[in-house]
Amino acid sequence: MRHPRPAEFKESDLHAALAEPELDSVRFLNEIMRRHPDAISFAPGAPHPTHLDRLDLHAHVETFRAHLRERHGHSATAANRLLMEYGPSRGIINDLVAGALRLDHGIDIPDEAVVVTVGAQEAMLLALRALFASADDLLAVVNPCYVGMTGAAHLLDIPLVPVADNDSDAGGMPDLDGLERACRAARAQGRRVRALYVAPDFSNPSGTLLDLATRRRLLRLADQEDFYLLEDLAYGFTADSAHELPTLKRIDESGRVLCVGTFAKICLPGARVGFVVADQPVRGADGAGRILADHLAALKGMVTVNTPPLSQAVIGGMLLTAGGSMAAIGRERAVTYRRNLALLLEALDQHVPAAPGPSPAVTWNRPAGGFFVRCRLPVRADAALLEECAAAHGVLWTPMSAFYVGPGGDREIRLSCSYLDADEIREGAARLARFFRTLSGPDPTPLPG
Amino acid sequence: MRHPRPAEFKESDLHAALAEPELDSVRFLNEIMRRHPDAISFAPGAPHPTHLDRLDLHAHVETFRAHLRERHGHSATAANRLLMEYGPSRGIINDLVAGALRLDHGIDIPDEAVVVTVGAQEAMLLALRALFASADDLLAVVNPCYVGMTGAAHLLDIPLVPVADNDSDAGGMPDLDGLERACRAARAQGRRVRALYVAPDFSNPSGTLLDLATRRRLLRLADQEDFYLLEDLAYGFTADSAHELPTLKRIDESGRVLCVGTFAKICLPGARVGFVVADQPVRGADGAGRILADHLAALKGMVTVNTPPLSQAVIGGMLLTAGGSMAAIGRERAVTYRRNLALLLEALDQHVPAAPGPSPAVTWNRPAGGFFVRCRLPVRADAALLEECAAAHGVLWTPMSAFYVGPGGDREIRLSCSYLDADEIREGAARLARFFRTLSGPDPTPLPG
Numbered sequence: 001m002r003h004p005r006p007a008e009f010k011e012s013d014l015h016a017a018l019a020e021p022e023l024d025s026v027r028f029l030n031e032i033m034r035r036h037p038d039a040i041s042f043a044p045g046a047p048h049p050t051h052l053d054r055l056d057l058h059a060h061v062e063t064f065r066a067h068l069r070e071r072h073g074h075s076a077t078a079a080n081r082l083l084m085e086y087g088p089s090r091g092i093i094n095d096l097v098a099g100a101l102r103l104d105h106g107i108d109i110p111d112e113a114v115v116v117t118v119g120a121q122e123a124m125l126l127a128l129r130a131l132f133a134s135a136d137d138l139l140a141v142v143n144p145c146y147v148g149m150t151g152a153a154h155l156l157d158i159p160l161v162p163v164a165d166n167d168s169d170a171g172g173m174p175d176l177d178g179l180e181r182a183c184r185a186a187r188a189q190g191r192r193v194r195a196l197y198v199a200p201d202f203s204n205p206s207g208t209l210l211d212l213a214t215r216r217r218l219l220r221l222a223d224q225e226d227f228y229l230l231e232d233l234a235y236g237f238t239a240d241s242a243h244e245l246p247t248l249k250r251i252d253e254s255g256r257v258l259c260v261g262t263f264a265k266i267c268l269p270g271a272r273v274g275f276v277v278a279d280q281p282v283r284g285a286d287g288a289g290r291i292l293a294d295h296l297a298a299l300k301g302m303v304t305v306n307t308p309p310l311s312q313a314v315i316g317g318m319l320l321t322a323g324g325s326m327a328a329i330g331r332e333r334a335v336t337y338r339r340n341l342a343l344l345l346e347a348l349d350q351h352v353p354a355a356p357g358p359s360p361a362v363t364w365n366r367p368a369g370g371f372f373v374r375c376r377l378p379v380r381a382d383a384a385l386l387e388e389c390a391a392a393h394g395v396l397w398t399p400m401s402a403f404y405v406g407p408g409g410d411r412e413i414r415l416s417c418s419y420l421d422a423d424e425i426r427e428g429a430a431r432l433a434r435f436f437r438t439l440s441g442p443d444p445t446p447l448p449g
Numbered sequence: 450m451r452h453p454r455p456a457e458f459k460e461s462d463l464h465a466a467l468a469e470p471e472l473d474s475v476r477f478l479n480e481i482m483r484r485h486p487d488a489i490s491f492a493p494g495a496p497h498p499t500h501l502d503r504l505d506l507h508a509h510v511e512t513f514r515a516h517l518r519e520r521h522g523h524s525a526t527a528a529n530r531l532l533m534e535y536g537p538s539r540g541i542i543n544d545l546v547a548g549a550l551r552l553d554h555g556i557d558i559p560d561e562a563v564v565v566t567v568g569a570q571e572a573m574l575l576a577l578r579a580l581f582a583s584a585d586d587l588l589a590v591v592n593p594c595y596v597g598m599t600g601a602a603h604l605l606d607i608p609l610v611p612v613a614d615n616d617s618d619a620g621g622m623p624d625l626d627g628l629e630r631a632c633r634a635a636r637a638q639g640r641r642v643r644a645l646y647v648a649p650d651f652s653n654p655s656g657t658l659l660d661l662a663t664r665r666r667l668l669r670l671a672d673q674e675d676f677y678l679l680e681d682l683a684y685g686f687t688a689d690s691a692h693e694l695p696t697l698k699r700i701d702e703s704g705r706v707l708c709v710g711t712f713a714k715i716c717l718p719g720a721r722v723g724f725v726v727a728d729q730p731v732r733g734a735d736g737a738g739r740i741l742a743d744h745l746a747a748l749k750g751m752v753t754v755n756t757p758p759l760s761q762a763v764i765g766g767m768l769l770t771a772g773g774s775m776a777a778i779g780r781e782r783a784v785t786y787r788r789n790l791a792l793l794l795e796a797l798d799q800h801v802p803a804a805p806g807p808s809p810a811v812t813w814n815r816p817a818g819g820f821f822v823r824c825r826l827p828v829r830a831d832a833a834l835l836e837e838c839a840a841a842h843g844v845l846w847t848p849m850s851a852f853y854v855g856p857g858g859d860r861e862i863r864l865s866c867s868y869l870d871a872d873e874i875r876e877g878a879a880r881l882a883r884f885f886r887t888l889s890g891p892d893p894t895p896l897p898g
Contacts, residue, residue, distance in 0.1 A: 151751035281457035302600035
């Protein structure tokens with residue numbers, strides 16, 4: 001019997017991750033941005049490009065080469081080959097990354113507990129893959145959630161449990177009572193919440209900063225309910241000194257925390273270098289003593305083999321130039337982001353008038369750091385509204401619903417200020433204000449909690 | 450109730466991909482290589498390092514920058530930012546890769562049918578993830594099989610169906626009758642063979658070259674049994690003109706073939722640049738016309754976001770310097786590999802005497818290209834034997850069993866000649882011959898088929 005020829009695939013015959021609505025959102029957003037190239041865009045969460053214009057990639061690579069020769073005793077040929085050949089899955093700048101974590105965060109882990117990854121994205125994928133062994137293992141996420149994490153979970157068929165991020169003008173806070181209930185509900189069904197993904201410092205998209213008490217309670221809850229914490233360090237560097245808090249990993253006393261981090265925001269996205277820290281011991285059937293990072297490195301062999309050594313050399317050179325500190329680079333760059341965030345909030349205050357009615361038409365939170373402001377509209381903030389806004393007002397934003405696991409965010413938008421210049425932010429906020437004035441609708445729905 | 454603290458993980462509580470025996474093999478092999486740094490190693494399948502010593506990475510990046518300015522009209526700042534910022538998941542050298550495939554292989558696909566990946570490894574992972582939607586979708590592999598493909602399948606919980614590679618001194622050939630039976634057996638169980646992974650040109654580890662008739666029959670079988678072909682192009686560049694055959698993709702008339710390729714062997718492994726070609730149309734529920742590469746790019750967003758643009762720039766620069774041809778670079782480098790392979794076969798002929806008994810104690814195949822020779826021993830070729838051989842004879846090889854899906858290869862080893870110099874190959878073969886003379890055992894078990 002001859003089967004019919006496949007003139008085409010059916011989308012429904014491909015993996016379910018490809019049917020996730022956030023993919024359509026991303027496509028649509030890109031399409032709208034393409035159609036409105038002159039609009040001021042509060043959409044991209046990318047680092048500001050002027051930081052990149054001054055970067056000399058070659059110089060950083062040469063700094064790293066010199067380090068290999070002087071510090072590690074490599075010959076010029078050996079150093080050259082290290083940059084060009086296959087390398088260890090775990091990475092070649094693990095000592096520098098571990099050193100930076102020690103210096104900047106007081107996270108004291110051995111070099112081999114670090115796996116250098118192709119961005120934080122691969123770090124997330126590896127951490128999920130190692131920990132999630134069964135279809136009964138659930139991933140809890142603070143909702144709304146960074147789409148990179150939900151994407152990685154979809155790719156691995158990992159079921160998600162949303163934990164509400166109680167939103168208020170003063171800032172969000174994850175609903176830990178809800179998380180505790182979710183753990184118990186899962187257990188009652190013979191399943192388990194295996195891990196919670198959380199970005200404690202100015203999360204994407206909510207801007208939520210977990211206070212110290214919540215951090216400590218989260219660690220106790222992880223112990224109590226036997227789950228792990230996947231801590232994302234991405235935006236901590238933007239904190240001013242009044243908002244610097246210890247990472248979960250720093251105050252973790254029982255090995256509950258795996259950290260994922262990225263050099264994309266602090267150094268440059270194009271290097272595609274991130275990392276995962278996993279120093280937990282693992283007992284093998286053979287009695288061999290390994291740590292979780294050994295297993296993550298083995299999984300990395302099945303995903304990308306190793307992170308491009310040239311990329312690692314760029315990051316290594318930048319760290320060496322900055323005295324081994326990520327924070328030293330981050331502090332300089334954070335000036336731009338704190339200025340941008342303050343400008344955006346100030347311009348919104350200035351241009352968006354208090355509503356005439358009993359309650360404001362448009363409200364927003366006031367994060368103390370990060371790249372994002374969470375904004376509530378009185379109407380559905382979907383692709384159609386975005387298109388209308390772009391065409392009529394020349395300003396772009398991200399509908400928040402794409403970040404929600406399950407329903408939610410229909411009347412929220414995310415404003416990102418990281419990629420814009422000061423005058424674009426001022427003008428953009430004025431355009432947003434004009435757009436907001438055209439909206440009419442009921443009072444904003446109270447958010448969960 | 451307070452759950453016990455996780456002093457450590459149990460390996461059995463991690464994902465099953467981490468329990469695959471090939472991971473232990475790799476660890477053990479690395480350990481033996483570390484313990485015997487002065488042994489001559491026929492283990493690594495890496496490209497010869499002298500090709501890398503002459504490479505000027507910076508110059509290639511600058512060539513690509515110039516191309517962006519001159520060909521694509523980018524300003525210097527725009528070109529710089531393209532190398533440093535986030536970029537499209539699909540890649541930034543797709544035109545150059547598609548051009549090389551057209552020029553070198555007569556594969557005529559649009560630029561957007563290429564997704565540039567972090568090595569062929571990510572290409573394999575993406576292709577598998579897109580195609581394998583259900584636990585009833587089986588991946589057939591020619592057995593023994595490249596561990597990168599079986600690793601990616603394990604990571605995604607994809608069940609494997611081994612297809613015997615009928616081995617003979619004259620060369621291997623996959624058992625297509627067996628594959629046809631496997632397709633029917635799967636169908637009878639309500640499952641399906643969704644794809645076959647095959648490297649038609651001097652496969653790793655078997656060195657098998659599929660003849661043209663087998664290529665055509667494989668395409669017909671894919672049509673007849675409704676499966677896809679994941680064609681790995683890795684070693685085709687090593688063929689001399691007498692052994693250059695059209696790729697499966699080239700002679701595919703019904704959209705059955707996805708190609709994965711790598712620049713690791715031809716250019717440099719450290720760039721970590723590979724690609725997947727998937728020009729098949731996909732019909733969406735919304736009626737939108739996309740191609741499979743669009744979906745692979747979307748999945749890439751969940752794995753690595755995008756391939757480091759700096760790495761792509763290095764490869765782009767190398768392609769531009771070579772007149773847009775991968776084959777032009779490959780032809781020059783293939784001289785080394787063909788010389789090495791001929792040397793190894795010649796030295797084995799010279800040093801390994803015809804056995805005194807009625808049948809030879811040690812036999813090997815004679816591939817016409819690629820990096821590998823498949824060698825049959827009269828005894829079990831396990832880690833213990835390797836350790837013994839390294840200690841007593843100062844020569845290393847790879848036990849073949851790690852490449853087998855299911856049992857097999859217990860008395861086979863893989864000899865790789867790509868990384869060695871001529872004198873190392875001669876001396877290594879002499880050492881191997883001394884080692885072979887110490888072996889005694891029954892005649893080699895006939896291989897499957």
